[in-house]
Amino acid sequence: MGVFAEIRNERLIRELQRELNTDVVLFGIDGFAFFGNLQAIEDCRIAVLAPAINSNTDFVQILGPSEIVLEQSFSRVDLWTIVGKATAISTDPFHEDSPTTTTSCTGSMDRAETLNRQESHLLIRQLCCSIGDEVAITTLGGFWFEGILSTVEDELAILTAETIVIPGKSTDLTGIRSVVVNLEAITSISGS
Numbered sequence: 001m002g003v004f005a006e007i008r009n010e011r012l013i014r015e016l017q018r019e020l021n022t023d024v025v026l027f028g029i030d031g032f033a034f035f036g037n038l039q040a041i042e043d044c045r046i047a048v049l050a051p052a053i054n055s056n057t058d059f060v061q062i063l064g065p066s067e068i069v070l071e072q073s074f075s076r077v078d079l080w081t082i083v084g085k086a087t088a089i090s091t092d093p094f095h096e097d098s099p100t101t102t103t104s105c106t107g108s109m110d111r112a113e114t115l116n117r118q119e120s121h122l123l124i125r126q127l128c129c130s131i132g133d134e135v136a137i138t139t140l141g142g143f144w145f146e147g148i149l150s151t152v153e154d155e156l157a158i159l160t161a162e163t164i165v166i167p168g169k170s171t172d173l174t175g176i177r178s179v180v181v182n183l184e185a186i187t188s189i190s191g192s
Helices: 003-007 010-017 120-128
Strands: 022-028 033-042 046-050 060-063 069-072 075-078 082-089 134-139 143-153 156-165 176-182 186-191
Touching (some): 010 033, 010 082, 010 156, 010 176, 033 075, 082 143, 120 143, 120 186, 134 156, 134 176
Antiparallel strands (some): 022 033, 022 082, 033 060, 046 075, 060 069, 134 143, 134 186, 143 156, 156 176
């Protein structure tokens, strides 16, 4: 079984199907993040993104690990490669003119390169004991999601977002109030 089938999360895909015509940030296993307006989900696997409503540009923005924001008219993203999503976006999280703050996290975030993903279920059990607490979750792709943990169910963690750090960006993303993390891609949990 391939790595994409291992991290695929049907509940995350169902949630996205209910969020059509909504601005989202999709975080991929490869370290890329996509900011756009979710237009459709094709074959329960491909997300079609158009330019976001709250964007400072007329393009879908793609932030790569090199901190370069690429702009395209549209984007199709394989949902089997998604490690998390952000919603409730009030400002353009990728645009240079958006207010930014430096991240308060210390230490390094290494990509998980293990083939056996069964260990994550031990982390998920520990995470379930932290509902209502401030937690930080790291995932494949080198993403850091920090905030108040609302719930854990169906291999998803829902957080009120405080800090989101992505590879290649020297500051955290701003203007995002909610994030859903695919726990099939979890590599660590931390608490404050």
